[in-house]
Amino acid sequence: MTPLSIVFDENRCIGCKACEVHCSQWNGLPMSLCRLLGGSPRQEPDGMRLAANLLRCAHCLKPQCLKACGRGAMQRDEDGVVHIGAARCDGCGDCLRACPYQALRRHPVTGKMHKCDLCAGRRRAGEEPACVAGCLTRALRLSNTEDDYRRTIKSIALCRRQL
Amino acid sequence: MASSIVYSLCGMCGARCPVEIHCEDGKPRWICGNRHLGPGAALCPRGAAGLGLYADDERPGTPLIRAGERGEGRWRAAGWDEALDYAAARLRAVMEKYGARSLLFSERPGPCSDMSKAFLRGLGSPNYSTHDATCAHNVNQAAYTLTGYGRGAWNYDYRNCRHIVVQGRNLLEALKVGEVNQVLDALSAGCRLTCLDVRPTVTGARASQTIRLRPGTDLAFNLGVLHTLIAEKLYDAAYAERHIKDLDALIAFTRPYDAAWAARECDVDAETIVGLARQLAEAAPSVIWHGGWMSARYAQSFMTCRTAYLIDALLGAFGSRGGLLLNAGAEDAGRRGLRSLAALYPAPSERRADGVGWKEPPFAPDSSLLHKSFQAAATGSPYPLKAYIALRHDPLSALPDPQSQKALLSHFDFLLSLTFSWSDTAWFSDVILPMSTFVERGSPLQLKKGARPTILMRSPAAAPRLDTRPDWWILGQLAGRLGLPELVFDTQEDLWRFQLEGTGLSTEDFQYGAARLSETPILPGPRFKTPSGRIEVIFEPWEKAGFPSLVPYAAPERPGPDAFRLVVGRHACHTHSHTQNNPLLHPRLPVNEAWIAPERGRALGLRDGDAAVMQAASGYNGRIRVRLVGGVHPEALFMLHGFGHTLPVESRARGEGLADHLFMSGGLDKEDELAHALALQTHFVRLVPCPDEEA
Incomplete structure (x- = not known):
């Protein structure tokens, strides 16, 4: 299976959070499934820096969330992307605890878990995920190469420091 | 499911980027940049939140006539006919008593500006203003x-x-x-x-x-x-x-x-x-x-x-x-530009109340100084101003010192607001005529000058969700009631056809929301x-005219050892003060903070993230979270503009952060020494730590 990943260009990102708004709007959620971390400019000894990173689902080849879900609420599609079926999710949060990147989100009203499915409906229609398509600076792109996948995993792992 | 794409212009800020609004079964589903005109589908967070504005009920959704005191927030909902009749009658009464020149109008300019200018000119008032005294x-x-x-x-x-x-x-x-x-x-x-x-x-x-x-x-x-x-x-x-x-x-x-x-x-x-x-x-x-x-x-x-x-x-x-x-403009492309509504009427011969054109240096065409018109209303000099219309403009949040502004506005017999979002100015008005959001409204065509001059078209992607109307329609209806039938257009297409007369173009010539006037770039050198x-x-x-073109440097006043110069700015998530309550933008950036240099914070006993009370010279104060940020000049305290909303109708933004302009007491008198725009960063504040308390 080819791994899919959203590649983040930290040199292009300006921390505007358009990715979050596009995600939240498209998915009809009060929260976004990706999170722009940092994004506040600061003077460091080596110059002005903008330490921005995007916490997003890594679309793991061996998804721990899927393994942890005891309610059968999670499925994997033909592209290897894990989906959550809202009807079966009871909001227990086992998936979030199992995720090495804390990349799932809890709905503040329903309590159910949500995760990025790379905008399945848009993908089926041949469109890019909302965050990628709408990114103000074209700092995001969807890739299916091994190299980008490894790079993306590394970049997401760094998010822990900024959470 | 029927899908369609409406090519239009964003309305979340003055940049008016070209957008695509994707609809499913006639309902807006997704918004992105116009891929035929711009850098792909890219769109900023505010533009992306345009559909959040459209879906939000926390905006004026029906014409409102004030039922209590100004600013008290007691309103009576009215139908459009009643509200327009009432507003027109109030405007007519003012003009009959004080003359047409007593009418003041301000807006953040946009595609509707030609209609705004025509409205003022047609009625005979020279007092068309923009927001520019606090901007460019x-x-x-x-x-x-x-x-x-x-x-x-x-x-x-x-x-x-x-x-x-x-x-x-x-x-x-x-x-x-x-x-x-x-x-x-x-x-x-x-x-x-x-x-x-x-x-x-x-x-x-x-x-x-x-x-x-x-x-x-x-x-x-x-x-x-x-x-x-x-x-x-x-x-x-x-x-x-x-x-x-x-x-x-x-x-x-x-x-x-x-x-x-x-x-x-x-x-x-x-x-x-x-x-x-x-x-x-x-x-x-x-x-x-x-x-x-x-x-x-x-x-x-x-x-x-x-x-x-x-x-x-x-x-x-x-x-x-x-x-x-x-x-390059239309003429550079050998074409005729859009037909102007304002050109239907002669320019008023009356002098402007703000002094532009006679008391001020010879400015660029269409210049204005709104704060000077407010001051003229209070002094009655050069003549009284008695009715004020604000279109997509919120001076009570944009200009300094709203308390002083309210005192000046008390000299107006009638205050009218046309707005698509709640604002302090709308709340203080006598009548609110609610505009549709850009998602729901078309606009007059707009010529964008450039190497390839292009006429841009904003088209509605959906019917209004609430009982709102486009700005051009509202102004046209008021104009019709005040004896200017030529500004009444029943449909958007009628207005576009008027504008396109003589251009050689028809509405069918617009592809992807635009009609280019030149296929090759024009570079005038x-x-x-x-x-x-x-x-x-x-x-x-x-x-x-006796005004200098160069004046010597004058060192700015220093804040003193325990004070800061208040410095304000913007973030990508918000436009002025009208997006803080947007359901998609509020969670991204709900509150503003005070940024100061780490050494200044340490001297005050403040740590990064502590709460402090920020005090103005006037004594006004409020609580704010302090950030110690390397790279801030030690004399500066930086905060984002547009926060500190107080209106009960804005449940998300209310009570979040502080409003910078409340710390600018006396700010209506602080100006640039030559051109007289307001000098917003000439105010000083202090910080007092408040230990063990949350901001």
């Missing part, structure tokens, strides 16, 4: 007094630029989608970006070098650069000979201001100033020293902008590839509309 007035006059064109006539050719300098122009946060991508593309291609500011910005973080200035000393910095360019003969002498009038006057004027002097004034190294001047000369003429946008900051902001443009002039950047290019046809160091019309 200074930079506009700076461009005008040098080139004979306002700032909007000059387009920054970032794509081909080799060195961009921005000075308080935070173009990666106070942003336009196209401009951001052009600048980032230029940087990837090797262009240098130098950022001058008093605090860290995203623009600074992406810059090749950042230079932190003492707040209020930008003019000194520019004079130091000019001095260096002249002393080291780094400027383009052939270009100057041909295109600059009175270069000798500039040489004499800048003589006292060498780099060492400027460095002391600005709190930087002299080598930084000299080095920058040399780098620019190296890259000339493909350089852009950005003239500024929001330039209503200090008492010498006009001179700051003027010297910025003078640096461009010495480097030969005006009219050069990679510099500042003159935008260096061309100036001054009396001499050159860049005028000494601007003849000002000289003749």
Whole structure:
């Protein structure tokens, strides 16, 4: 299976959070499934820096969330992307605890878990995920190469420091 | 499921980026940048939140007539006929008693401005105003007094630029989608970006070098650069000979201001100033020293902008590839522009209440100073102003000192607001006529000048969700009731057809929301509309009217050891004060904070994240979270503009953060010394720690 990943260009990102708004709007959620971390400019000894990173689902080849879900609420599609079926999710949060990147989100009203499915409906229609398509600076792109996948995993792992 | 795409213009800020609104079964489902006109589907967070505004019920959704005292928030919902009849009757009563000139109008300009001007002209009032006294007035006059064109006539050719300098122009946060991508593309291609500011910005973080200035000393910095360019003969002498009038006057004027002097004034190294001047000369003429946008900051902001443009002039950047290019209009393309509604009526012969055109220096066409009109209403001089219409403009949140403004507004018999979002000004009005959001409204066609002049079309993507109407329709209906039937258009198409008369175009010629007037780029080269046809160091019309074109540097007041200069700015997530309650934007940036230099915080016993009470000189105060941010100048306290909402109808934004303009008591009298835009960054505040308390 080819791994899919959203590649983040930290040199292009300006921390505007358009990715979050596009995600939240498209998915009809009060929260976004990706999170722009940092994004506040600061003077460091080596110059002005903008330490921005995007916490997003890594679309793991061996998804721990899927393994942890005891309610059968999670499925994997033909592209290897894990989906959550809202009807079966009871909001227990086992998936979030199992995720090495804390990349799932809890709905503040329903309590159910949500995760990025790379905008399945848009993908089926041949469109890019909302965050990628709408990114103000074209700092995001969807890739299916091994190299980008490894790079993306590394970049997401760094998010822990900024959470 | 039926899918369709409506090509339109965003309305979340004044940039009006081209957008696509994707609909499913007639309902807006997704919004992105217009892929046929812009940089792909890219759209900023505010644009992306346009559908959040559309879906939100926390906006005026029906005409409202005030039932209690002004600002009390007691309203009576009315139908459109009743509200329009009532508003027209109140306007008529004022005009009958005090004359048409007693009508004041202000707006943030947009595609509807031609209708706004026509409305005022048709009724016979000269008092059409924009928001520019708190925005681009200074930079506009700076461009005008040098080139004979306002700032909007000059387009920054970032794509081909080799060195961009921005000075308080935070173009990666106070942003336009196209401009951001052009600048980032230029940087990837090797262009240098130098950022001058008093605090860290995203623009600074992406810059090749950042230079932190003492707040209020930008003019000194520019004079130091000019001095260096002249002393080291780094400027383009052939270009100057041909295109600059009175270069000798500039040489004499800048003589006292060498780099060492400027460095002391600005709190930087002299080598930084000299080095920058040399780098620019190296890259000339493909350089852009950005003239500024929001330039209503200090008492010498006009001179700051003027010297910025003078640096461009010495480097030969005006009219050069990679510099500042003159935008082409319809005539340059050999075409006729849009038919104007305002041209249906003669310009009113009456003098303006704000003094523009007779008391003020000869400004660029369409200039205005709204705060001076407010003051005229109170004094009755030169004549009384008695009715005020605000269209998509919230002066009570944009101009300083709302308490004083309310006292001035009390002299008006009638206050009318046309708005698509709640605002303090709407809340204080007598009647609110609610506009549809840009998702639901079409607009008059708009000509966008540029290398390829283009007419842009904003089209509604959905029927109004609430009982709202487009601005052009509301103004037309009022005009019809006041004896101007020619401004009444029943449909959007009728209005478009009027505008397109004589252009050789019909509405069918618009593809993807645009009609280009030229297929090939038009580059007019260096061309100036001054009396001499050159860049005028000494601007003849000002000289003749007795106003100086150059004034000496005056060091700004220092804040004192326990005070800070209040510095305000923008973030990509918010436009002015009208997006803080947006359901998609509020969670991204719900509150503002006070940024100060770490050493100042430590001296006050404040740690990063502590709460403190911020106090104005007037005694006004409020609680705010303090951030100790490296790179903030020790004299500055920076906060984002637009927060501290108090209206009960805005459940999300209410009570979040502080409103900067409440800390600007007496601010309506603090102006630029020459051009008279407001000087918003001339106020001082103190911080008092409040231990063990939450902000």
